[in-house]
Amino acid sequence: MDTGLRPDRRPAIAICAWDPGFTAWDPVEDLSGDPWNPVGARTLPVPGSPAADVLAAELSALLSRGECSALLLVGRTVHAGAFRLQMRAExxxxxxxxxxxxxxxxxxxxxxxxxxxxxxxxAAGLDALAASDAEEDAGSYILYRILNDLPDGAASPAIGLIRAPSDAPNTKVQSAVKTAASVIARHLAPLPRPNAA
Structure with missing residues (x-):
């Protein structure tokens, strides 16, 4: 039976604030209950967990099953001043x-x-830098686990970690996460069309 609904071919970006106590990033903007989506993609909000090993396994599984095409981890930095895009994990x-x-x-x-x-x-008016140092916390641990678990040979999905300074108001955190996710979305291809039955 044809319902007339077209499948959503937008690729998904999983966005996860790994620390459940970090509430500055809220994927739902209004009373609709629908998460925010960047142009050309859809977001897949993943709740944080105090069990970093369990969360890392869950996020790796989402990527390996193809349920998302990219991942953005969100959390706090111990450094003052700027948003930091962590470029590596140890x-x-x-x-x-x-x-x-x-x-x-x-x-x-x-x-x-x-x-x-x-x-x-x-360009969005936020102080930001790309950081080579890996902070010693669950975010770095999860980032390493996910990147290390990627299969060899396959095209690597876009995986990043953005850290907000502790004094950043929620509105700036929201803006930073949306900006980072929008950049990632520009690099994602639409999902393939389903084969006709």
């Missing part, structure tokens, strides 16, 4: 005492278009 356990993966690379690089995101954040 192979460290959550407690920082040892390597997480004894056979994995020491450092992995985020795949989101960092320079373009920083440029657009600056």
């Amino acid at each position: 192979n460290r356990r959550l407690d920082g005492a040892d390597r997480l993966d004894h056979t994995g690379p020491g450092v992995v690089r985020a795949t989101a278009p960092a320079a373009e995101i920083v440029r657009d954040l600056t």
Whole structure:
């Protein structure tokens, strides 16, 4: 039976504030209950969790199953002043005492278009920089886990982590996340058309 509804071919960007206590990013803008979407894509809000290992596995599974084409992690930075786009993550356990993966690379690089995101954040009136240092928290741990779990040979999805300074008001955090997600969306291709039955 043909319902007349066209399938949504917009690629999905999973957006996750890994810390449940970080409430500055709210994907729902109004009373409709629908999450905000950038032009050309749709967002897939993923709630944070205090169990970083479980959340990392969940986000990796979303990517591997093709339920999203990109991922943006959102959280706080320990540094003052600017929004920071974290460009890499180190192979460290959550407690920082040892390597997480004894056979994995020491450092992995985020795949989101960092320079373009920083440029657009600056154009939106937000102080921003691309940071090479990895902060020792659950965000860096999750970023490493996801990037390290990507299969070899496949085109890498855009995966990034944006950090807000602790004094940034919610409106600026919302603007920064939307700007970063909009940049990522510009690089995503529409989903393929379903095969006719």
